[in-house]
Each structure stands twice: as C-alpha cells, then as structure tokens.
Amino acid sequence: xSLRFTDEDFESAWGELDEPHLDGGWExxxxxxxxxxxxLFDKETGLYEYKIFGVLAxxxxxxxxxxxxxxxxxxxxxxxxxxxxxxESDGQKAIYWQVKYPFPLSxxxxxxxxxxxxxxxxxxxxxxxxxxxxxxxxxxxxxxxLRVKDYKQSVAMxxxxxxxxxxxxxxxxxxxGMIPTWLVNWAAKSGVPGFLTDMQKACNNYKSYCxxx
Numbered sequence: 001x002s003l004r005f006t007d008e009d010f011e012s013a014w015g016e017l018d019e020p021h022l023d024g025g026w027e028x029x030x031x032x033x034x035x036x037x038x039x040l041f042d043k044e045t046g047l048y049e050y051k052i053f054g055v056l057a058x059x060x061x062x063x064x065x066x067x068x069x070x071x072x073x074x075x076x077x078x079x080x081x082x083x084x085x086x087x088e089s090d091g092q093k094a095i096y097w098q099v100k101y102p103f104p105l106s107x108x109x110x111x112x113x114x115x116x117x118x119x120x121x122x123x124x125x126x127x128x129x130x131x132x133x134x135x136x137x138x139x140x141x142x143x144x145x146l147r148v149k150d151y152k153q154s155v156a157m158x159x160x161x162x163x164x165x166x167x168x169x170x171x172x173x174x175x176x177g178m179i180p181t182w183l184v185n186w187a188a189k190s191g192v193p194g195f196l197t198d199m200q201k202a203c204n205n206y207k208s209y210c211x212x213x
Contacts, residue, residue, distance in 0.1 A: 065116065
C-alpha cells in the first residue's frame with residue numbers, strides 16, 4: 001500500500017506558518033476578523049486556490065487538531081454538513097462528506113483521504129492535517145448531488161505563544177457546475193472567517209461534548 005502523503009507534503013504545509021510563499025501570482029483577496037486570505041488564479045480551471053492565515057485566540061493547537069479531526073462532532077457545529085462519515089474501500093479508509101449548497105444549487109459531495117501528523121520541529125510542536133480527493137475510492141454517486149473530484153486541503157497549526165493557535169490553510173476545490181461568482185466570493189470572504197469563528201466556539205465546547213458522550 002503506497003503512502004498517501006509524503007514527508008515533503010507535510011513539510012510544505014507547516015513551512016508557511018512562519019512566512020507565506022506568495023510568489024507566482026498570489027494576491028491578497030481580503031482581510032477580515034484577523035484572517036488574511038490570499039488567492040491564486042488557476043488558468044486551467046478558471047477557479048482560485050486559496051491560502052488562509054489566522055489565529056484562533058483561545059484554543060490550544062492540539063485541541064484544534066482534535067476538533068478538526070472529529071467527524072461526529074463536526075456534524076454538531078458545522079451547519080453546512082449534510083452527511084459526513086468514514087468509509088472503507090479495498091482496505092483503504094476514506095471520508096464521505098456532503099455539503100449543503102443554497103437553493104437552487106445542487107449539494108456537493110467529496111470522497112477524500114486524510115492524514116494527521118503531530119510533529120516536533122526543533123523546539124516547536126506543529127500539528128498538520130492533509131486531505132485530498134480520492135477518485136480511486138469506490139463510492140457510488142448520489143442523484144441530485146455533484147461529486148467534487150478535484151479537492152485538496154492542508155492545515156498547519158501551532159501555538160501562537162499565548163493561549164491560542166496560529167493557523168495556516170491551503171485550499172482548492174473544483175465544485176463543478178455553474179457556481180455564481182457572488183457565491184464563490186461570499187464563500188471565500190465570509191465563509192472561511194465564519195468557519196474559523198465556528199471552530200473556535202467548537203473548541204471551547206469540546207470538553208463538555210466529550211463528557212456527554
């Protein structure tokens with residue numbers, strides 16, 4: 001069984017916690033709620049790839065990583081999740097994720113692999129989670145739902161030196177179909193900061209959630 005992700009993939013993800021790599025056409029798209037979002041136009045698809053830098057002020061990094069990995073808990077706090085669970089195909093684990101889109105657009109779903117590594121780099125502790133679409137995973141497509149076949153995401157987290165977490169995220173997906181420009185812009189400008197705000201609340205509530213299980 002081949003490795004899903006390489007050491008270089010993980011190093012590339014955490015390497016931008018200190019200094020964003022913005023050569024080659026990256027532009028600052030928006031800055032809001034302490035979050036900077038950069039984007040890069042992809043000529044092949046006509047879509048944008050995004051890099052997000054921000055701080056979750058009151059959440060330790062390890063807790064953020066635990067919350068991010070907990071699929072069952074995410075269904076409690078992420079209002080855009082329609083369906084989310086782990087599945088297995090040919091001995092390989094993958095994740096099925098269906099995302100709600102506003103009417104009249106069709107929902108999108110994803111089948112993807114993911115891996116977390118807790119790294120020690122010198123005297124730093126860094127948590128990295130990588131994900132990418134897995135087109136070879138057998139998962140029947142559902143009527144009325146569009147399958148996203150080109151998706152990648154990396155998330156790197158470490159302490160901000162106080163009680164919070166410094167976060168770097170690199171993200172691209174091709175949702176297919178005709179997505180209005182206003183929705184794409186809203187998702188980037190409002191959806192991402194909103195997700196980080198929701199995640200911060202989720203981190204604060206995680207202990208009580210675990211106690212109730």
